[in-house]
Structure formats: C-alpha cells, structure tokens
Amino acid sequence: MPRQPLALAPFRGLRYTDLDVGRILDSGEFEVANLLAPPYDIPGPEETLELLRSDPHNAAYLTVPYQLNLTMPGSCGGQPARFIYEKAAARLNTWIDDGVLAQDPEAALYVYEQVTVDGTRQRGLIGALSLPSSTAPGPVRPHEQVEHGPVGDRTLLMSSTRANLEPIFLLYPGGNGAATQITEDAGNHGELLVETHTADGTRHRLWAMTDPATHAEIEADLAPRTALIADGHHRYAAYQRMHEYGDDPGWAYGLAYLVDSDANPPALNAIHRVVPKLTADQAAESARSVARVERLDASCLPEAERTLAKAKHPALLLADPSGGFHLVSGFNPRRLAEAAPSRSDAYRELPTTALHHVLLPLWDIPDHRVRMVHDDSAEAIEAARQGEGTAVIVPPLSVEQVYAVAEHGELTPRKSTSFGPKPRSGLVMRVLP
Template identity: 70%
Template sequence: MARPPLALTPFRGLRYTDLDVGRALDSGELDAAVLLAPPYDVPGPEEARDLLRSDPHNAAHLTVPYQLDPRGRGDGAGRTSPAVYEGAATRLRAWIDQGILARDPEPALYVYEQTTAAGVRQRGLIGTLALPPASSPAHGPVRPHEEVDHGPVLDRLRLTVSTGAHLEPVFLLYPGGGGAATRAAEDAERLGRALVDTSTADRTRHRLWALTDPAVHAEIAADLAPRTALIADGHHRYAAYQEMRASGCAPGCDHGLAYLVDSDTHPPDLGAIHRVVPGLDTAAAVEAARSAARVEELTGASLPDAERALAGAGRPALLLADPLGRFHLVRDVDAAQAAEAAPSRSRTYRELPTAVLEHVLLPLWGYAEHRTRKVHDDPAKAVAAAREAHGTAVIVPPLRVEQVYAVADRGELTPRKSTSFGPKPRTGLVMRLLP
C-alpha cells in the first residue's frame, strides 16, 4: 500500500479578537502575550495557577481545566471528572458567543515565527494535518519518537471531544531542504502586517501571519507530499488524534492541528526533561545505584559545576541531587545489567540516559516512572522541587538530535519525556474548531 502524503491543509483558525481582553499596553494596543500559554504539559501546578491568574481569558483556562476544579485529578485514581472537561467546553463556547474568540473569514495556512531572547529564530506553518487511515496508522508520513502513556492520551482525547476543538498544535519537524513550504514561511513579511506581534515573559517574540493564496497552498502541498515528519512535541495529542480518527466520533477528525518546521532551515533546540522522585532518600539512591554504575560524589560542586561534570562524563550519565543541592554523578552503567533490564531493545536505545533511568535505576529504587515528576529544561527548578518533595532530583542531559533520529530509524521509541524540543509553539495563537 502506498504511503499517504504529508499534507498540511488550510483552515479557518479560531483566534482571539481585538476585544478588550488581556492587558492593554501603554500605546492602548492589546497585549496578546497574557492570553498565551505554554503547551499544557510544560508548566507545573504552581506555574499553571499563575497562568490562570494572569488573565481570565488565558488559553490555559481551556487546556488545563483540572487546575480550575477543586476536584482536580483527585478521584483516587488520577482520573479527571467528566465535569471538568464539560467546564472547558462551556468556557470555550461562552468565549465564542461573547466574541472573545472568532474564526477567521477564509481558510489559511498560518506562518508562525518565534525569536528567543538569545536570538534563535524559528519559523514554520500551522495547518490541519491529514491523519493516516485508521487501519494503518503506522504507515503514515508522521513518525513518533517517544512512548506515550494512556492516561495523558485519554485526557487530551476527552478534552478534544468535549470542546469539539483542537486547542494546541502538535510540533513537527521535517527535512525541508528550503522547499516551497519553507520559502512561503520565510517570505511572510510580504503578507503585510502580522496578525499577532507580541513578546511573552521569557522574552520570546511571537509573530503570526495568515497565508490565504490558494496558488501558494497548492505549491506547498506538492512540496510536502513526498516528505516525512518527526513528532518533536505533542506525542499524546497526536495519539489522541489517532484515537479520534479510529473511532470516527466527530466530523473533521481525519485531520489534526500541527505546526510544521523545516529542521534544515531552523535546527531545533533540544533540551532535557528532568525528574523529581518524591520521598526518595538520596543517600539510599546513591548506594543502590552503585550496584549498577560508577557513582562519584561531586564534593562542594555548585549546580553549574555539576552540569559541566555531567556534560563531560560521556553517555549515558545522570546527576542525582539531594534537597540540599549536593550532587552525585552516575556514569559507566554496566552494559550487561542494562541489556538484562531491556533485553528487547537495541544498544542505541539502552544508552539513552532516560532508558538507564527507567529500566535500571528506578527499579533499583523501587519506583515506577509514572510516579516521578517532570521538570522541563531547568535543572535548578528540579532541585527546588526535590527539596519541596523531600526527595531526589535526577538531572538528565539533553539527547542529541542524531540520537533521536537513530532510535526512530530503528522503529523504536525513546522512553516517555526524553526530549524537550524547542522553541515550543505557544497555545492560544490559533486554534481549530472541528466542523
């Protein structure tokens, strides 16, 4: 059977209007930044609450509705009450009825640009992504690289079904080689003034244009058709798209919302996702780790010192940090023990630091991976979170892009939350109502 094409199609985006929502700048213009949010799984509980407090119409009110409900995820089994999803749906409909959100008048592919405080610029296209037939999702043009957990997939599926909307895009990378899709994105200024031009608290500038020319859409379609894409961020959302497609539960569910970036033109920034193991005594963790690896105490080391030691330790290696900020370097993991712990996996997979953590260290400590807390990119936040949880922080080095591709090329998947590709698209710039 022939592989379906990689297809990103125009749609009528659902966007914030120019009504008086958000905080006004000194110029009197709307500051759209207070309406935007990171992807739903990036902020921790306190950061999510800060987003919800920042503005009554911040997109997080839609994407993390359990933070608004006193029951949260607390039914005793980590499941969110259906009423929480219904609340998000009611909120979305109210915002549309009030004119806070409105669909654009004509279908568009949206050019989205992010420029970080460090001057890194990333541009890509937001559109609706054609999903492979439910009978053969593995033969589609989009490749995952990371395992998913059923709980988050079910969470995103329930939210999508309840709201009848795709609220945030999956982030895809593809080797575009500067083709027509890339040229259309890079030439966005010719479209005139951006629909959105704002900067978020992390000093990243966000600009959005609408590309509405059908002739350009056709050129982009022809350019993308033979290509494949890798999921950089949003594996659970993509899996939820696939489940919706398989169930046929809504019109339009044969497409998802995606942000597609040419990695040849804009190489991604690949960060790490650190772990916090609540209640794990670091001294006991160190002694247990010695049975499978070499463990070195970094006496008197600051966090930057420890990070430099980790960077120079070779692969795989990890840092353990106790609540007082004392560090131990775990390196030279016994290859035979790693092979015994993950016998069906390749050596390439077993040498991933997250694989060592999941298959070797966590079982030694008597913890399952799903019991760990995740902290994106910032090791200082992980150490602080370990202090609050009276546990141990595991500082994970970022994977190299070639490692990710090497695992995906073998048809394997990295452990959950192994990668933090960036810059990640902000939620709230453009959303999609299902037909």
C-alpha cells in the same frame, strides 16, 4: 501499500479577537500576552494558577481544565472527569458567543514565528495535518512512548470541545524547498495578524496565507516528505483515536505546527526528574550495584552539569537539595541488555533508558510517582527539596540520538526530550463545525 503524503490543509483558525498587531505599550515596554499559555503538560499547579490569574480568558482555562478544578481557590476536587471537560467545552462556546474568540473569515495556512530573548528564531507552518488511515502507513514518526492516561485526557478534551486547542510540534528536513521558502517569505505571501510578546520576552508573530495557489505549492513540496514529532505525542495519539472512533470527518485532521529543522535547527533541552522520599545518598548507594557512582567535588550546579556533559552515555546526576552531587555512569552493559532486551545500542545509550529501565526499578519507585521538570535543573532541585526527595538531572539528548532511535523503529522512554521553543497555546485553534 504506498505511504500517505505529508499534508497540511488550510482551515479557518479560531483566534482571540484582541491579539492585534504591534500591541506594545506607550512606554516602549513589551506587552505581556496574558491570553497565551505554554503547552498543557508544561506548567505545574503554581504556574497554572499564575496563568489563570493573569487573565480570565487565558488559554489555560481551556487546555488544563483538570488543573483548574484543583488549583483555583474555592474549587472542589473530585468531580467526574466528563463534567470537567464539559465545563471546558461550555467555556469555549461562551467565549465564542461573547466574541472573545472568532474564526477567521477565510481558510488559511498560518506562518508562526518565535524569537526568544537570546535571539533564537523559529518559524514554521500551522495547518490541519492529514492523519493516516489505520491501513496506510503515515508520514509522521513518533520517537517517544505514551501513556494511556494523558492520551485519554486529551481525547476527552477534544471530543467534549470538538476542537484542537493547541498544535502538536513537528520537525521535518525541508532542504530549502518551496514550503520553506514561502514560510521564510511570509510577509509577501500573507497578512500579519499578530505581533506580541510573552512574559519571557519571546516575540510571537502570526501571518495568514489564504491564496489557494500558495497552498498548492506548499502541498506539492510537503507530499514526499516525512516529519518527526518534537512535542505532542499524547495529542497525536489522541488525534489518531478521534480519527478512528470519531463521528465527524473533521477528525481526519489534527492541528500541527511544522518546522523545517534544516532552516530552523531546534533547541533540545532535558526533562529532569524528582524522585520523592529518597535521599541522594540512598539513591547513590543503591546505584553502585549497577553503575559507577562518583561523588563530585563540584561547588555549584553548573560545574556539576559540565562534568555530566563530558561523561560517557548513559550518565545521570543525582542532586542532593542540601548540596552535593553524585555522577552515575558506566552502567553495566549486561544489566542494560537485560533491562531493555531486543533494543538497539542507540536506545540503551539513552540516559532515560538507564533511569526508567534500571534505576527506578532498583529504587522501587513507580514511574507515575516521579515528577517531571522541563529544562530547568535548578527548579528540579528546589522541587526535590520541597518534596524531601532527590533530583535526577538528565543531560539533554542530541537530535542525532533522537533520529537514531526513530530510525530503528523504536520509541524513547516517556519524556526523554524537550524540543523548543514550543508553540504557545491559544494563538490559533481549530474547531469542528
């Protein structure tokens, strides 16, 4: 059976009505876009509370309603899950009725650009991704395992709100094709709708392209290509579930941000772990039975991370919150083969494979008790200090490692990668009629 083409359909985006072009303060300082939020699974409870306090209409009120129920002062935990998502749906509808959010008058494909403070620039297309049927192979390849809980969470939110509130993040090798050329020349193909800056200094710009001829040119260029999920595996699985079981043809599509990795090479950061109630010395001593463990003389975290970067795969760093680091490397190949049978060498060389298949079972720590910390190793160490545990510093994978695993038809362990910069939630949303 032939593969379904890669296709982004234009749609009428739902957007905040007061995110206008060029909103920079008279003082010359950047405006903080207090309506936008990171993807739903990035902020912890404290950061979520900061987002909620930043503006009564911040997108986090919609995307993380369960955290809202737990973190807001005076809130009551333990409410039925369906009630929490129904409240998010009611809030979304109220914002639409009050004019806080409004749909654009014409269907469009959107060009979204991010420029970070270090000059990193990423630009891609936002559209309604056509989802494959259950009988036809699709053009989108996942590379990471998913869990039922987060998939169910996103499915409940989508079914309650009848909306895609934030896009998944896809990469594809565009090879300077027509879609890439049009995206790079967005100023001549569309209208600039938004130019704003978030608190981290990143500039966000959004253009709308409404010309059907432009849509057709993009459609023809994308059709033979394939894409890799960079971020949003659980949301994509929820898209597929809604497509299969939803009662509306609109669920044959899901909101996606598609970036040409040739024109915009992504940053690939690590997701570190915090293991509770386990000291670094205990973890290191136990790990000696399956790997080589070396206590480092490193006087600071950057020095220890440089040593980790030079170590042979797979390798990890155990960080004691009070100071001190252990390098864990040279894992027993037989133990890795026994822990991950019928897997490729590329899979067994991943640091997260060694962690999730070997070390966590050795420490008798279930995966659901491990906290994830995106990108910031110092934050992971501080979280370990607060939780009286150990920070496991994970080296970032390379894009080549991710593609190698995907080419074998395998999925990396959950939360193995953190591609960036990630699209901000709330910039453009998709609602079903």
